[in-house]
Amino acid sequence: MATPVATIDSVVRAVCGRGVERLVPLAGGGMNETYRAELGRDVAVVVRIARQPTPWFVDEARLMTKVREVGVPTAEVLGLEHQVHNEELLSFSVQEFLPGISLAECVGAVPAAELERLVIDAGEALARVHSVAPGDDQYLRHQLRSPDEREVARVERIVAEALGPEAAVTVERGADFLRRELTTRTAPLPSLVHGDFCPKNILIHEGAVVGLIDWEFAGLSAPAYDFAQWEVDAGDPVHDRSDLVRRGYARVADPESADAGWTPGFAVGWALEKLGWKNPATPAQFRRCVDVIARHSDVLRQGGPSGGG
Template identity: 30%
Template structure:
């Protein structure tokens, strides 16, 4: 992405861009930080059918959740240009929790960040869910399994037909739905001075099973949730029951492989 590639309507909103930089990139979009004389913005661009749909869903979710108290970047515009989609939002001054923990901070700083992470997910799951997401015909798990089947047939995913069949037969017991993020990993939570300051990548947000968020939150990564102590600290802050091993495997080793 070059400055000249950005739609003029977006540039007209923010004024003269003095600097454009590129943070670590993900797999679904191109992300750039735009700096003007008095503010920084993040712009995301997608150019693939599936990722375009995700970016559209992300924008809609962030619009619905503004003003809830959940730390969400403010969105400014969503723009469609041929096969591309563009989302403009405020920059959040922080780094991903994964990056922070991978730097092996002092133990007290690590624990502080994990506590903030757990409390943040508690806040999210206790936040009233927008009525638009509650008025659905099918339960979240039915919907997510249907999407998994579609993704398996149309896109390259890690899941297999055998795994999907297993997930359909071995469904976990019911749990009351809540607002969920849908991709609550340590990559998508930003921290500053050991405190959560932002949650990003909201394409999967909906009224669903909170165990999915928890399973993705405690996936082991470098210096993160590699031992039980980190999980204990997280669960104490989250304040709700722990997942069973079967629940964790169903959501993290199962459902997540199709998304």
């Protein structure tokens, strides 16, 4: 627990008017500390703490309000606080506590038909996210860029060491595929995106999707960015069931129009980025990245069309 309990308690008191009786670390939360703060009388809040050089969570809070207004289930941000502790800026986001478990935890724990229904419902929520007009605010932008040759060479070496020379060739084909997509296709129109759309950030309670959580990377990009993250990051067995996400999406909007054929490009771009992380992804994620690149770059090699997964 990096942040002193007394400091967290003072922030919660300032926001909620009550002190912390018990503090429970929560898994996930991305780069941040995340806790459930129990205030007594069955009342709890979530406290997220970021260490960044500038005030954090401000855009996240604004976007969470916007998506809640169009029916996306997500927590209410009760208050933001920023304090300097030991010459370091700490940003606090105190949020409504939503009971439940992640969709990732439901895999293997609920019947297959139930899991499919939940993924479909998550797809509907995603369409509502993409329906939000972000306005003139300067949010984080997720842009697809042409692969840098030196970075690709570095990733090839990493992959060759981990998975062998054939996998390294797949990386090279993926970079060629992405360059072709960027030079031959019309750039996609941006919308609001969640930025980390995968089962770990979909909260389930009593058989229903009750929250999309962790909006830290929400911002502007093509809707295909979220589709691609699902394909790369959702995990077995649902990473190959983008059709279920799109079925739910179709309750609100046309997924093919939203995708505009850009999911393969964003999936390859995201996979290449993850393969080059200084803190490596898990072995399963590493293998998945190479498999996703192979799937889409093989389409290019065979002369087939690119399109959504």
